[in-house]
Amino acid sequence: MTRTGVLIETGEGKIKETNFGVLTAARGKGGDNEVYALLIDGDAEALKAELCKFGVQKVIAVSLASGDLAASPEAQAGAIAAAAKEYDLKAVMGLASTIGRDLFARMAASLDLPLISDCISVDIDEKSGVKSHFSGKTFATVKVDADLMLCTVRPNAIEAVEAPVDGEVLSFSATVADGAGVKIIERKKGDGGKIDLTEAPVILTGGRAIKSAENFTMLEECAALLGAAVGASRAAVDAGYAPHAMQVGQTGKTVGPKLYLACGVSGAVQHFAGMKTSKVIVGINTDKDAPIFAKSDYGIIGDIFEVIPALTEALK
Amino acid sequence: MKIFVCIKHVPDTAANIKLVGDNGFEDSECKFIVNPYDEYGLEEAVSLVEKEGGEVVVVTVGKGAATATLRSAMAMGAARAIHVQTQGQFLDSTLTAKALKAAMDQDGAADLIFTGKGSVDTEGAQTQYRLAAAMGLPVVNEVSRLTIDGQKATMEKEIGGGEREVLEMPLPGIIGATKGLNEPRYPKFPDIMKAKKKKIQEMAIGDLGIDENAGASQLVKLEAVPERSGAKMLEGSVQEQVAQLIKVLREDEKII
Ligand SMILES: Cc1cc2nc3c(=O)[nH]c(=O)nc-3n(C[C@H](O)[C@H](O)[C@H](O)COP(=O)(O)OP(=O)(O)OC[C@H]3O[C@@H](n4cnc5c(N)ncnc54)[C@H](O)[C@@H]3O)c2cc1C
Ligand SMILES: Nc1ncnc2c1ncn2[C@@H]1O[C@H](COP(=O)(O)O)[C@@H](O)[C@H]1O
Numbered sequence: 001m002t003r004t005g006v007l008i009e010t011g012e013g014k015i016k017e018t019n020f021g022v023l024t025a026a027r028g029k030g031g032d033n034e035v036y037a038l039l040i041d042g043d044a045e046a047l048k049a050e051l052c053k054f055g056v057q058k059v060i061a062v063s064l065a066s067g068d069l070a071a072s073p074e075a076q077a078g079a080i081a082a083a084a085k086e087y088d089l090k091a092v093m094g095l096a097s098t099i100g101r102d103l104f105a106r107m108a109a110s111l112d113l114p115l116i117s118d119c120i121s122v123d124i125d126e127k128s129g130v131k132s133h134f135s136g137k138t139f140a141t142v143k144v145d146a147d148l149m150l151c152t153v154r155p156n157a158i159e160a161v162e163a164p165v166d167g168e169v170l171s172f173s174a175t176v177a178d179g180a181g182v183k184i185i186e187r188k189k190g191d192g193g194k195i196d197l198t199e200a201p202v203i204l205t206g207g208r209a210i211k212s213a214e215n216f217t218m219l220e221e222c223a224a225l226l227g228a229a230v231g232a233s234r235a236a237v238d239a240g241y242a243p244h245a246m247q248v249g250q251t252g253k254t255v256g257p258k259l260y261l262a263c264g265v266s267g268a269v270q271h272f273a274g275m276k277t278s279k280v281i282v283g284i285n286t287d288k289d290a291p292i293f294a295k296s297d298y299g300i301i302g303d304i305f306e307v308i309p310a311l312t313e314a315l316k
Numbered sequence: 317m318k319i320f321v322c323i324k325h326v327p328d329t330a331a332n333i334k335l336v337g338d339n340g341f342e343d344s345e346c347k348f349i350v351n352p353y354d355e356y357g358l359e360e361a362v363s364l365v366e367k368e369g370g371e372v373v374v375v376t377v378g379k380g381a382a383t384a385t386l387r388s389a390m391a392m393g394a395a396r397a398i399h400v401q402t403q404g405q406f407l408d409s410t411l412t413a414k415a416l417k418a419a420m421d422q423d424g425a426a427d428l429i430f431t432g433k434g435s436v437d438t439e440g441a442q443t444q445y446r447l448a449a450a451m452g453l454p455v456v457n458e459v460s461r462l463t464i465d466g467q468k469a470t471m472e473k474e475i476g477g478g479e480r481e482v483l484e485m486p487l488p489g490i491i492g493a494t495k496g497l498n499e500p501r502y503p504k505f506p507d508i509m510k511a512k513k514k515k516i517q518e519m520a521i522g523d524l525g526i527d528e529n530a531g532a533s534q535l536v537k538l539e540a541v542p543e544r545s546g547a548k549m550l551e552g553s554v555q556e557q558v559a560q561l562i563k564v565l566r567e568d569e570k571i572i
Contacts, residue, residue: 073483074454098475102457105442109449112410114533115442133538135329135436140339141537180454182485185470190478198476202572226572244496245474250329250436251352251495258571269330276541280569282561283547292547298564299547300557310558 002124003034005060005084007094007103008051010042015050018095018199020160022153023054025122026093027163031055033124038062038083038092040069040076044169055163058170060087065175074179077106082174084148091124096152097199104152114144120157120256120277124149135250135273154256154277155199197246200229202259203275205248208235209264209286209304216242218308219263225315231255233265249274264304267292284308317370318426319361322416322447323389324351325382326437339538343405348381350389353432355500357493360462361430362393362501371395373423377415378402383516390511391503397516398423400524406438408531411521413446418524420451423517428469428487433458433494444492454485460496 004026009016026035037056039047044061051059062069062079069075080103084092092107094100096118108115116122119129120139128143129151144150197203204219204226219230232242234249248255250273260278265271267283267290275281276295283292284300284307293299300307327333331346350358361372374394376382379402386397400415407415420426434441441457448455461472467487474496475481503511521528550557565572 098458098473101441105445105457106455108442109413109445112449114408114410114531115440116533117440117442128536132439132541133437134327134333135439137333137541138335138341138538139541140438140535141539142533143536144533146532180448180452180485180489182454182456182483184481185484186482187475188472188480188482190480194477196476245478259565259569273329280565280571281544281547293549294546295544296547297544298561299549300561301549302554302557306554307558310554311561314555314558314562 001032001034002028002090003036003088004028004124005036005038005087005089005092007038007040007080007092007100008047009095009097009099010039010047013042015042015047016095016199017201018097018155020054021156021158022093022095023051023056024161025153025158026091026124027055028124031163036060036087036089038080040079048167048169052167053162053164054160055165057165057167058087059167061169061171063171063173065173067176071184072179073102073106073182073184075176077103077110078176078179079174081107081111082176083172086172089148091149091151093122093151093153095199096154097196100152104150108150111148113146113148113150116142116144116151119151119153122151122153132277136254136276156201156257157277195227195229197229197231197248197253198255200255201257202226202228203231203248203255203257204228204261204263205231205233205265206236206242206263207233207265208239210236210241213241218305222308222312222315225312233271262292262296263308265292266290267295317365317368317428319365319370319372320420320426320429321354321358321361321372321374321389321394322429322431322443323354323358323374323376323385324432324435324437325376325378325385326351326435329436335538335540339535341538343381348385350385351432351435353434353436353494355392355432356495356497357430357432357491358389358392358394359498359500360493361428363498364464373398373426375416375419376400377407377412377521379405386516387511388503390514391508392501393507394514396514399516399518400521401518402521402528404528406535407528408533409440409443410446411526411528411531412443413450414526415521415524416443416447417450418526419519426488429453429490431490431492433492444490448490453489455490455492456483456485457492458494459491460494462491462497
């Protein structure tokens with residue numbers, strides 16, 4: 001049994017779905033680890049029930065003795081590190097999201113401890129994790145020698161399994177030394193309501209075949225029914241059909257959803273570099289010889305302008 | 317203005333990685349490049365110096381063969397290079413950061429340090445944070461927009477779902493660059509020729525008092541990601557194929 005902490009990320013006051021896979025991993029192979037959820041924002045009492053469903057025994061509402069936690073990534077990392085010490089945690093894990101990647105790297109650097117980032121599986125007993133090396137071409141098993149194991153987990157990589165327990169909320173006020181001075185001064189909202197590509201359980205990606213920015217609404221309509229995010233290939237981004245933030249691949253986002261639908265994407269290596277670890281890949285392409293089919297799980301030879309509307313209709 | 321840019325010598329992302337033994341790969345068989353994200357940092361540094369004067373120094377910790385990668389970086393506009401030489405390709409990021417710091421300390425302080433957001437071989441995205449902690453400097457990673465105003469940097473990073481975060485830090489500081497910051501230039505022939513004459517200062521990592529095998533993390537196994545053996549092609553009319561797809565995703569794969 002190992003006492004393990006999980007940094008919980010919230011969005012608009014709710015727990016992000018992707019946390020539940022991390023909580024599942026935190027329970028360990030035997031499922032008997034004592035799991036502490038660390039919250040640096042959100043209402044701990046309100047979120048407790050959902051966390052306990054996934055085996056959380058203690059919900060720690062982390063705050064700062066003085067200073068503004070929300071505006072300082074250094075203070076956030078310092079506060080989590082302080083909580084790990086206070087509760088004698090032997091492992092702390094979180095999501096390999098933009099926020100998680102940043103906070104765990106800060107924490108690892110300030111504590112001078114190793115960090116296994118973006119794991120697709122974790123073995124807390126062995127203090128090891130499996131992660132991608134060489135843009136999804138190889139899996140590396142990395143083992144650390146440290147009293148406190150730190151790792152981040154790729155969103156959707158580990159399946160969430162419930163294990164309800166009774167839990168309680170504890171408050172922890174951290175005293176953190178002044179950092180070197182990074183301040184968050186503003187959060188600019190995006191188009192609103194969009195699901196983060198790197199955390200989406202399902203992704204529909206439009207390639208060059210989509211032909212225009214307007215045609216992306218066809219994918220968005222279908223995505224809405226699947227709870228999916230919409231991505232784009234580099235060819236679609238370069239042609240101006242989609243913003244760069246939507247690009248999947250070597251120079252775009254690395255994603256690992258449960259389902260990846262490549263719509264009019266040829267399947268170049270640089271595209272695969274960003275989505276190879278998806279659980280199920282479906283290719284939709286007019287060309288039966290398109291490389292995408294060689295590396296997908298399911299294929300539909302067809303015109304996306306017929307297949308996608310038909311899929312949308314069928315899902316309704 | 318003096319700017320250090322940390323660049324890593326990495327296999328081309330399109331290269332085939334031939335695995336050797338439990339945790340190695342045949343590096344003589346693949347092409348190496350400047351880590352793509354580091355190029356954004358390098359481009360930013362070179363254009364800052366073009367505007368305001370000063371010097372860009374690239375620093376790498378890597379095997380002997382990294383010389384070629386340093387030449388590519390100098391062809392993009394760096395004035396000179398520092399090469400901390402190692403025996404192996406995989407170095408614990410704590411040790412890399414120590415070596416980078418030691419090399420920079422010897423060279424003298426800079427106004428700004430760029431890195432990439434992460435390296436495409438080991439995908440750690442942490443060396444810049446360790447360097448920052450060791451040097452007592454602030455760091456912001458995944459920067460895709462940057463304004464420098466005297467002793468202050470204002471940066472933007474994407475935080476998902478189309479949201480952007482605006483951050484500020486005092487300088488000197490460390491900036492982890494990513495796509496969006498700029499378009500790295502393609503060196504022209506004269507730049508490549510000029511780069512051949514630029515200075516590379518070499519030192520062995522051991523001479524900086526660092527044992528490259530003493531890291532707290534260890535790569536125990538490297539294995540190929542299993543390739544899919546080809547798609548199961550769905551058949552019938554568009555409607556039939558779509559119906560089959562929904563059925564397998566619901567019943568067999570249980571993902572929708
Ligand atoms: C250094 C470098 C980095 C790169 N980084 C990335 C990256 O991050 N992401 C990325 O995606 N690419 C990247 N690329 C580019 C990559 O090599 C490919 O050029 C790109 O992925 C192609 O995009 P595509 O599949 O949309 O377009 P294409 O290759 O043009 O493929 C379009 C496909 O659509 C099919 N098609 C056409 N009409 C229809 C229709 N009506 N219905 C169905 N199918 C149709 C065609 O048969 C074809 O297979 C990179 C390249 C380099 C050199
Ligand atoms: N061996 C190295 N030599 C020089 N810079 C490095 C080295 N390793 C990492 N870096 C820098 O640190 C960043 C993050 O690397 P990593 O932590 O390996 O993902 C890279 O983008 C580089 O800028």
